[in-house]
Amino acid sequence: MGYEGIDFTWWNNREGEHSISERLDHFLANNAWCQAFPMAKVTHGSAAYSDHAPIMLQTKACIPRRRSHKPFRFEAMWVEGEECGKVIEKAWSFNHGFGHMNDVLQKLKGCSESLAKWNKQNFGLVHKRIQQARDKLAKAQAGNNNTLNKVELQQARDDLQC
Incomplete structure (x- = not known):
């Protein structure tokens, strides 16, 4: 089926002449499957703390989507700072006067907007x-x-984990 991305899916974590990289993981398909999914694409990814790279199979054509409003997602890293609680309290304390359920919805909307702005700042x-x-x-x-440099590779993995 071919692939995009790095050439190997496994590495033995050694440097220089002792380094071994192989393409161990594959997707296999027969002609009937390839005809049923002509736009199928295999991609080799990168893994921060594994000697195996993930492989992904996409069966739908890549159709560019219109940029729309991104859904709100609460980030776990926010709770590490004390300011996050203050942002939530301030947004939640505002009284909209719409009635109980509508107030809750407005408070959630205001809270998510305030957190998104605070996050960006x-x-x-x-x-x-x-x-x-x-x-x-x-x-x-x-x-x-x-030429794989274990120090560079470890630094790249560490950067991704931070």
Whole structure:
């Protein structure tokens, strides 16, 4: 089926002449399956703390979606700072006067908007930094077996875990 991404799916975590990288993991398909899913695509990913790279099979065509309003997601890292609780308290204390259930809905909306704004001001573009760390790891893993630098690879893995 072919693939996109790094050339191997397993590495023995050794450097130099002792380094071994192999493409152990595959997707297999017969002609009937390939005709049923002509846009299928296999991608080798990068793993921060595993000697196996994930492989993903996409069976639907890549259709660009319109940019729409992103759904709100609460990030676990927010609770580590004491400011998060204050942002929530301030947003939740506002009385909209719509009636019990509508007030709750408005408070949730106000809270999510306040947290999103606070997140952008305090944490910046976390998702962009995560993607940059993934790219750095993929680049480190895509290197030649004999030139793989374990220190660089470990640093890329650590960056992704932070």
